Amino acid sequence: MKAHGTKAVPTDVYLSFVSSLFGNRQTLFTGMLVHILTYLVVYHKTKDLVFVMLAIAFVVVFANRLLLFARFSKAEKSTWSLDDIRQWEARYVLGGASTAAILGIGCGYSILEFEDTFVELACVSVTMASMVSVVGRNYGSRLAVNLQSLACCAPIIVGAAFSQDPYKVLLSVMLIPFVLTTQAMAKGVREFLYENVLAAREIKKVVGSFDTALNNMTHGLIMLDPHNRIEVINRKACELLNLGERARLKSCDLDVVLRYGVRHTFIDGSMPSLIQRQLAQLMDGTISRAIMQFSEDLVLEFSASRRPEGGVVLIFEDVTARVRADRKILHMVRFDSMTGLPQRSYFAELVRDQIAARTKGGEIAFMVLDVDEFKHVNDMKGHVTGDRLLAAIANRLLKLAAGEAIVGHLVGDQFVLFFPNAEQRPDLEQRMRAIHAAIAGQYDIDGTSFAVTFCAGAVQMDIAELRMEEWQIKADLAVFESKSRGKGNFTAFAQEMDARYIERQRLKTDLKEAVETGALQAVYQPMFVSDGSRIACCEALSRWTHPDKGAIPPNIFIQIAEEMGIVADITRFMIRTACRDCATWPESIGVSVNLSVQDLRNDDIVRTVLDALDESGLAPTRLHLEVTESSLIEELGAVRLILEELRQHGITIAIDDFGTGFSSLSYLDSLPVDQVKIDRSFVRNIGEDAKRLKLLRGIVTLSRQLDLGIIVEGVETQEQLALLAKYDLADLIQGYVYSMPIASEAVADLAERAEKKLVAAGAVNVA
Template identity: 30%
Template sequence: MIPDRGARVNTEKGTLLVKSLERANVGVAVLDEWRRVAYANPAFAKQLNLGEPVQLVGTSPLDSWTHSAAEGQASLLKRRLSSDAASTLALRVGPQRATTLYLCAGIGARRLIISLPDWPLTEDVSRTPISWLDPLTELGNRLMYDNQVRRWARLERDTYFPAVILLDLDRFKQVNDTLGHAIGDELLKLVAKRMRSTIRESDMLVRLDGDEFAILQNESVQPDSAEAVGARLVELMQRPFLIEGHQINSSASVGVAIRGHGTRKAEELLKHADLALYEAKRLGRSRLCFFDPQLESRALARRNLELDLRRALGLRQFSLLYQPQKSISGNRISGFEALIRWDHPSRGRVSPVDFISLAEEIGEIHPIGEWVLKTACRQATTWDSQLSVAVNISPVQFENDDIVNVVAKALETSGLAPERLELEITESTLLGDSDEVMRRLWGIKAMGVSIAMDDFGTGYASLSYLNSFPFSKLKIDRTFLQQAEHSPRSKALMKAILSMGESLGMATVAEGVETLDQYEELSRGGCTTAQGYYIARPMAPEAIEEYLRSSRPTSLTLVK
């Protein structure tokens, strides 16, 4: 039989192509229909620091290629691989090393990936290696930033004042969560475009990570130049963005650090700019702040407080006090509100005002909140069965479904009747994903637990929430009671709230009752329950029995 000359030629070409790929400096990999590696040449394995090519076959890129990558790069690679569109991605593959991947458009069920050899990290910033570029925004990336800072460090002199202007979008996570990552990516591109309009030719613009950008000013009259650019950035980011029919009203916080203005070394500029950025967010977001050395000492104090807070639960430094709530019509104690206290061995008693928001920020509110709920339910079982216990629940605790299980478990382990437990939530709990929050609230209410709206009247949408969920109580913020004594308008508002509660069949609890006059005024207005120093100060659980015994008139006793 005469051999097929065309088949022989194709086989020879295929062998030649494979041999060429094996010797090439350009990395090549092929993914199969299951997005796993079907082939990789030695250059590809070497450039991604992955060992021998044969070890890659059958593996997932997400399992092996991202071992040195940042979390954001791993997430971006996952999204790029899920699409058949062509794209590029700068991937960190080791300390001070990166390679650029070209993800070619899908060919049938397969995908060709090409990697370029690493660019040397030279000090000549006029060159822009592709591994220094952010593929999404086409700005510089963290590698470019690090390279520039090394250059600044060698140029430090008394007359050289480089600056870092750090920008972070406010509430960017909400855009991704509500509109999707594709819209979030488009927003980042538009942010980059607006930022380009603020810089001079000598400035450098980089995307550090996620929604965090930095402008590096090399030679400027400081602090005037940084202040002008920072203020312009704040103003630009307040303008709406229009993306695929969605109007996104965003904003940004900006922090600035300048060498010679509280910062001695170039390596400290980013850390100090970040402290200034945190201060801008703390002061209300959408503003510009400059680094001040006091911010560093404050950050250290906060860090120490954070470390102490993380240890406090394990060291049993928390305790609960209980403030009585008095039924005005029944002239008796109807229940107690549980109030957490932190007794630190060197700090003394730390106010909840000073640690609850920090606990929410670092995620410690979940174990702390669970401990409060379990402890309050357990201690309430020693009281008369007519007494209820109210527990404050943080909005952060309602961010996932676990809160329903936490409540159920606290009731189950303590044996407390569900109708004796009352959860107090603030309006801010309902401002996020209200559908999910409502589902969790209904799940808790289905157990027989009461739900009260705390600090009623301080928000802007309280009435709409009363229409969407059957709250059992309205807790009227203490400021209404205080202002009602001096303002006819506030007094009228107080009466309106009490009347509304009665019409809706909701109990009303007035907080901050400090005088007999206030108590009597509430009684005449139809308020059902009073809480405050006039009734009693918060007390330790072991003091409750004696307090109830001495209270008159009351027939309540503790269960023996």
């Protein structure tokens, strides 16, 4: 060590050096035996008792040192301090120095007293032999080396000096560099070992840290040599692969180890070919990452890194939970949570897979089923019951189509079936009709029995003609055709439907152009007071005259406008036109305009109405706005705010088609409404049906108790008019009994004629 004192040396290192002094006792025993025998032989030659005394001294020192060594071995060294270790070093040094001193004294005495070559050679030889062993045995203690070398050589130098033999004196002086060299050699060995002990300790610390980190990793790790034998494997790897104790796995072939480990995992006790292939690809660098499923409860993700010297490092983790979550998410994406059926995109994927698996051509078919009036189920029983009904329908469909068709859920209350027709059945349409008939019937949900029917649309085609983007359009056209015929119909697609669809698309284009260019017209159907004496208001009705097809019925082009999302544009046109026309009529006549569901989805309608009033100069009190019950049901809260704002400006609000929904009466006390417009269905046959008349009277009575004005529409006969007048069931009457829809220019004339008729009737009564 580089002039290190014991205080500069770590305790554990210092202890290891001192412990080295007490090691190798066999050499100590051998040395002492040689020393004693040598001196006894010298005594035999010289008969000098000094050598006997020296031999006895050897025995005493040897006995003490053996006792010291035994005590050192039994001592509990873990609790020793530096001072304790230093004391044991001092004891050893004392014993070693004593032995060296006896040897030195014997040499010096033989040189001084005898001229016998044998005596001198014997004593010097055994002493020099001990000197040689000083480095090898006592390097751990600088003090031991220094004292023993001095104790051996100093008496020789003194004896030679007093012998007055110049050659002996010269030879003894040569011992000084020998002593210094011995001390230097011991120092070099000591420092070299000290540095290596420290380095080994650091390496051990690093190795310990590495081992701790390795075995506390959340990932498994296997390091392989170029022959795929295991060099390093951590605890997590053994746990994940069920390999047992890792110590016995070193240098084992990975394939053999895995076969042993996974035999508890696989039923047949062997690795599947997929895993073997993936591992081989990882080993040769073909792939760097792979997910392997060892069992239902164990999925591992492996990554591989090539080592510069050859071999591979495999790192893997348990991704079972992640894979299960991914599969669950994928299932949620692919399958409808309500019905458990494939959703639209995954249904299309299944169809493509079936088509790809076909080796022959032939007919295939699709059928779309739409539940009739499903909205009423949600309205009456709630969405939970509606969802359960759809689930029940899905279950019945799966049973009916088992082995024949793939069943999917398109959207809402629509289901789809794909018939791959693998058996080339010629009666494919009859089979679809049979399923359509069988799926209809009674469904018991939450204690309620529902009689469910379906409108179905089917399309058959040759497999070579299939276009995924076209089949649903054709099926939807067939469904639309079924709905137009009524509930429970089945319609197979025909080419003329496609033609009608194309025609409808052209009609959409023409309608959009008509709205943008203002090519629509407005006509007005008057609302008379109950005795017909004057016009109180006129309902604005939109009309469209197609340049080629002539007049298009409102129920057709309004429905098209709603599909296109441009009905709000028609509403803006009608409000502006109605306000402008009404401003030219007598001030006693107002105008009424219908608002759609789309108009009430935001408050833009308020600005539209106010701008129209400002442009026309029409008083807000002359404008009436009619809202349908469907718009109230969809967005009740938002609609209430919009209607309240309109009403604050003096605009009259009426509920149109009142009584046709399921919950109209519940809205009367929560909405800012001034009038109710009773649907024509309540007026029809009131002369023949007493119950219908009672129902109408009940609605009117309730509405008037809430201070609402009553408008009855669809009055067509004098009999109906007489009953309404008899029971005072209307404040305003609208219908053909008084007038058909007329142009704006005719309103003033009609109002004037009504007044003249009233005057004439009054004159007759006076007369």
